[in-house]
Amino acid sequence: MSDLxxxxxxxxxxxxxxxxxxxxxxERRLRQRLERAFGGDHDDVLLKRADDKPDDDVARIEPxxxxxxxxxxxxxxxxxxxxxxxxxxxxxxSVAIQSARxxxxxxxxxxxxxxxxxxxxxxxxxxDATAQSWRNDGRGGDGDGCNRLLALVQLVDRSxxxxxxxxxxxxxxVQSWAGRHDASVDADDPAEALQAARELDAxxxxxxxxxxxxxVAPEGSAFPxxxxxxxxxxxxxxxxxxxxxxxxxxxxLTLFTMENHNPEPFATDRLATLQxxxxxxxLEVPHVADGESALDEMxxxxxxxxxxxxxxxxxxxxxxxxxxGIDRIKKQVVSIQEAMAAHEILAGSPRAQRLFA
Numbered sequence: 001m002s003d004l005x006x007x008x009x010x011x012x013x014x015x016x017x018x019x020x021x022x023x024x025x026x027e028r029r030l031r032q033r034l035e036r037a038f039g040g041d042h043d044d045v046l047l048k049r050a051d052d053k054p055d056d057d058v059a060r061i062e063p064x065x066x067x068x069x070x071x072x073x074x075x076x077x078x079x080x081x082x083x084x085x086x087x088x089x090x091x092x093x094s095v096a097i098q099s100a101r102x103x104x105x106x107x108x109x110x111x112x113x114x115x116x117x118x119x120x121x122x123x124x125x126x127x128d129a130t131a132q133s134w135r136n137d138g139r140g141g142d143g144d145g146c147n148r149l150l151a152l153v154q155l156v157d158r159s160x161x162x163x164x165x166x167x168x169x170x171x172x173x174v175q176s177w178a179g180r181h182d183a184s185v186d187a188d189d190p191a192e193a194l195q196a197a198r199e200l201d202a203x204x205x206x207x208x209x210x211x212x213x214x215x216v217a218p219e220g221s222a223f224p225x226x227x228x229x230x231x232x233x234x235x236x237x238x239x240x241x242x243x244x245x246x247x248x249x250x251x252x253l254t255l256f257t258m259e260n261h262n263p264e265p266f267a268t269d270r271l272a273t274l275q276x277x278x279x280x281x282x283l284e285v286p287h288v289a290d291g292e293s294a295l296d297e298m299x300x301x302x303x304x305x306x307x308x309x310x311x312x313x314x315x316x317x318x319x320x321x322x323x324x325g326i327d328r329i330k331k332q333v334v335s336i337q338e339a340m341a342a343h344e345i346l347a348g349s350p351r352a353q354r355l356f357a
Contacts, residue, residue: 086134087125090344091200091355092152093167093193095174099147099183107181111151114173118166121154121354156204157357161197203343204355209285209336211295211329213302213321214261215311216278223309225266225274231308232258235301239266247301253348256283256298258305278311283333286340286356289348291333299326 087094108124115122125134127148134150153170155162167190178185217223229239237245237258243265245258260266261278281302288294299321302313313321337347345352 087150087152088351088354091155091351093155093162093170093188093190094150094152095171095185095187097149097151097174097178097183097185099178099181101182102145102147103149103181103183107177108146108149111174111177114177115151115153115170118153118162118170119159120157120162120166122170123152125150125152154354155193155197156200156355158204158208161201162194164194167194200355204286207286207336207340207345208356209332211283211285211298211333212316213281213298214278214314214316214318215281215302215306215309216261216314216318217276217309217311222275222277223279223311225271225276227309228274228276228279229266229268229271231305234308235304239268243267247298253288254284255288255294256281256301258282279305281305284356285333285336286345286347286352289346291337291347292330295326295330295333 112124115124123136125136126146127133128135128146151170151174153162153167171187171190175185177183232239232245235247237247239245243259245266247255247257249255258279258281260274260276261280262276264270264274264276266274281298283291283294283298285291299313302321305311306313315321315325340347340352345355
């Protein structure tokens with residue numbers, strides 16, 4: 001082995017070791033900084049027990065959907081799917097903020113803009129003392145007169161889990177803002193939130209499955225774009241700006257989509273010249289509440305399209321798809337959605353839509 005090879009090997013070891021050390025340092029720095037920021041002994045109304053009421057006689061009312069919440073699993077799962085504006089402890093990290101005086105609209109809008117820059121969806125909730133409930137913020141302008149709020153950042157989406165620098169930045173911004181407005185803050189351990197985010201991301205990676213059915217033209221031919229659009233319209237699809245056709249249910253929720261086999265998206269002004277060897281109907285399993293019914297409908301529509309276009313329904317290997325194949329796929333869909341429900345992520349629920357966005 002030459003001296004150059006030995007030197008390059010040593011440099012490689014140093015680089016790997018440096019990356020590992022940097023990551024460890026980031027985790028350690030996150031713990032230390034946020035323990036200092038949120039670990040004070042201040043008396044925070046948001047953390048009082050119901051039998052330890054503050055002067056205004058309002059006990060803490062905190063969203064509770066986690067494993068320690070009262071009620072059985074079905075109740076918690078229904079709450080997760082209800083679509084209310086409460087904080088979601090499974091996929092959000094929240095910081096509770098309390099002030100003796102109401103926050104101004106300008107101050108709330110400032111915080112809203114500052115927490116929105118860390119690469120994950122962020123929002124705020126305000127405590128409505130009259131309605132005794134949390135409400136969503138819009139862009140910070142709905143909290144006029146409020147002195148209690150939650151700043152929240154989403155821990156996981158399809159781009160992956162939140163990273164330490166992102167969570168550190170979020171917490172630093174909230175702490176700095178609260179300090180400027182004479183407010184106290186309280187939050188859970190961010191290191192535990194990072195670990196939970198990694199675990200949730202791994203779970204979502206196993207559950208994030210899309211089912212595709214292909215409608216292809218006979219060998220050596222193609223479907224004219226205008227013919228595809230007409231057949232899609234007859235089948236209840238709508239063409240949208242992203243170049244895909246969407247099939248929705250009566251509530252306006254997407255059941256499945258249809259896209260071009262070729263890289264070129266569908267566009268109204270190009271249909272007259274577009275030719276395609278086929279289209280793919282795609283069902284995203286986490287996004288649909290009743291996967292079995294959605295798959296049945298997608299299979300029915302795919303065969304109707306094939307008949308209208310003079311094509312065939314095939315799998316990814318161009319093997320004609322039979323009823324037995326649909327049954328096998330249906331079992332997979334049911335298995336995935338049951339696994340989601342077991343982890344309190346109901347398919348098609350607002351929680352699932354946010355996680356798999």
